[in-house]
Amino acid sequence: xxxxxxxxxxxxxxxGDSAVIKCTYSDSASNYFPWYKQELGKRPQLIIDIRxxxxxxxxxxxxxxxxxTAKHFSLxxxxxxxxxxxxxxxATGGGGADGLTFGKGTHLIIQP
Amino acid sequence: xxxxxxxxxxxITVTGKKLTVTCSQNMNHEYMSWYRQDPxxxxxxxxxxxxxxxxxKGDVPEGYKVSRKEKRNFPLILESxxxxxxxxxxxxxxxxxxxxxxxYFGPGTRLTVL
Numbered sequence: 073x074x075x076x077x078x079x080x081x082x083x084x085x086x087x088g089d090s091a092v093i094k095c096t097y098s099d100s101a102s103n104y105f106p107w108y109k110q111e112l113g114k115r116p117q118l119i120i121d122i123r124x125x126x127x128x129x130x131x132x133x134x135x136x137x138x139x140x141t142a143k144h145f146s147l148x149x150x151x152x153x154x155x156x157x158x159x160x161x162x163a164t165g166g167g168g169a170d171g172l173t174f175g176k177g178t179h180l181i182i183q184p
Numbered sequence: 185x186x187x188x189x190x191x192x193x194x195x196i197t198v199t200g201k202k203l204t205v206t207c208s209q210n211m212n213h214e215y216m217s218w219y220r221q222d223p224x225x226x227x228x229x230x231x232x233x234x235x236x237x238x239x240x241k242g243d244v245p246e247g248y249k250v251s252r253k254e255k256r257n258f259p260l261i262l263e264s265x266x267x268x269x270x271x272x273x274x275x276x277x278x279x280x281x282x283x284x285x286x287x288y289f290g291p292g293t294r295l296t297v298l
Contacts, residue, residue, distance in 0.1 A: 116274070116289050118287070173229075173243075177226050
């Protein structure tokens with residue numbers, strides 16, 4: 073089945089700097105790549121997603137890039153703010169199995 | 185308001201005592217799923233359902249059962265809970281039948297099995 077590796081597990085950045093989280097996947101048939109944000113004590117919520125017919129998607133300060141040849145995709149957050157502190161999960165879908173396969177998560181810490 | 189609800193939100197029980205966690209969505213979604221979240225392991229799918237009366241195993245189905253008798257409800261059943269099922273559980277629903285779209289999560293159920 074699909075295997076999704078997410079790095080780093082913890083990322084600490086200064087407020088205002090950029091943060092990048094990377095995921096690799098194993099199933100070349102995967103064609104849906106969402107990112108979820110989970111604040112402390114809350115449920116995961118979708119923040120951005122990309123499908124395999126595009127290489128990059130932006131929404132204000134966040135962007136996702138996809139390299140299907142290398143089977144990796146990344147989340148980019150610019151001008152980080154305190155409210156960006158959370159756990160971020162990447163996921164894949166559209167491969168051999170129904171549903172999403174999640175990475176293990178990245179704890180993003182924004183230092184004041 | 186479009187939402188996924190779960191009950192109970194917190195539950196402490198003892199080994200072997202059957203329990204059910206309910207999940208309901210009001211968005212008319214075809215696809216529903218259960219995940220468990222454990223520290224360092226991310227979200228792992230337990231069971232999913234693509235439509236009424238259609239359910240299938242996810243990555244960690246052992247010790248769990250589900251049913252989908254109505255479109256809006258997808259209960260998770262632990263017939264004989266054990267301490268290794270202590271976890272945070274999330275129900276989710278999604279448009280379409282494959283789950284390859286935005287998943288809307290419930291608020292979570294924190295289960296402790298003593």
